[in-house]
Amino acid sequence: MAAAQAAHWQWENAAAGSVAGFTTVTFSHPLDVVRTRFQVNDGQNPHLPSYKNTRQALFTIARSEGLRGLYGGFYPAVLGSTISWGLYFFFYSKAKQRYLKNRDELTPGLHLASAAEAGGLVCFLTNPIWLVKTRLQLQTPQHLTQPYSGFHDALKTVVKDEGWKALYKGLAPGLILQVSHGAIQFTAYEELRKFLVNSRFEQSVLISNSADLLTTIDYATLGASSKLAAILVTYPFQVIRSRLQQRPGIDGIPRYVDSWHVVKKTAKLEGVRGFYKGITANLLKNLPSASLTFVVYENILNMLTLPRAD
Structure with a gap:
């Protein structure tokens, strides 16, 4: 019976995560486009447009390319985000259930291990989607070069012209990014949430359900705070991954050979600032998104009156 309830809880977490991911990516995609274009612009490629700042980039893309430009890669972004969040919450909750055996609660280390495990699995399964999105x-x-007509054309063309291994370009920094970013974000979220619940519980011992102790504003603040901590630490890996995932030129030669090549070339030509290009757009996109994601996620679980695996 307990096993059946645990499995049910995991699938409900996957559903909650998928809905949350779909909701947030729809509103934030133009900022994602701007972030990606800033990340790959090393000043050495004449075929990439340059922008002064996030606001100017948004207006320039809207004026010269229209909504098609602002929502380039939208389908794989929605697909990837929905699948990623769904799988992430599923694997994360499954790992927590496993670690909870013979324990009353999880330690920070076990929260970290659960998040890292989920992040690694999600990254491997979704890397081709993110490469096409980029x-x-x-x-x-x-x-x-001949433009891709869409998601499926891009997949076919990548495999045809570069081989199936090209679908996993950027996997190494992606794994480091996904595992470390998710681990930092979820560990920070869980520990901050636990701190709030404990402090509220001391003030209101008559409330037995931790969901009743926190408000929507609490969830939004927790989501943004944990996301900020993760972004500041892991952002350089996003830049490295984006640069590796660029399409080769008409000569078929990629601009970067591997992650170490990106690090050396970026450090030499752009310095530390090169590893944080596009971070403004990234923060504008992800802090509100993280708040909304966790608000949607927690409230869906609350509506379903499902217990959390704390």
Whole structure:
């Protein structure tokens, strides 16, 4: 009976995560496009447009490329985000259930292990989707190569022209990013949440359900705070991954060979600032998104009156 309830709880977490991911990516995608274009612009590629700041980039893309430019790669972004959040919450809750055996509660280390495990699995399963998203977002009128007509055309063309291994470009920094980012974010979220619940519980011992102790504003603040901590630590890996996932030029030669090549070239030409290009757009996109994601996630669980695996 307990096993059946645990499995039910895991699938409900996957559903809650998927809905949350779909909701947030719909509103934040233009900022994702801007972030990606800033990340890959090393000043050495004449076919990539340059922008002064996030606001100017949004207006320039809207004026020269329209909604098609602002929502380039939208389908794989929605697909990837929905699948990623769903799988992440599923694997994360499954890991927590496993670690909870013979324990009353999880330690910070076990929260970290659960998040890291979930992040690694999600990254491996979704890397091809993110590679296609990055390439579609970078398609501009200045590109000389034949543009991809859409998600499926991009997948077929990548495999045809570069081989199936190309679908996993950026996997190494992606794994480090996904595992460390998710681990930092979820550990911070869980520990901050636990602190709030304990402090509120001391003030209101008559409330037995921890969900009743926290408000929507609490969930939004917790989501944004934990996301900020994760972004500041892991952002350079996003830049490395985006640069590796760029489409090769008409000569078929990629701009970067591997992660170490990206690190050396970026450090030499751009310094530390090069590893944080696009972070403003990233913060504008992800802090509100993280708040909304956890508000949706927690409230869906509350509506279903499901217990959390704390």
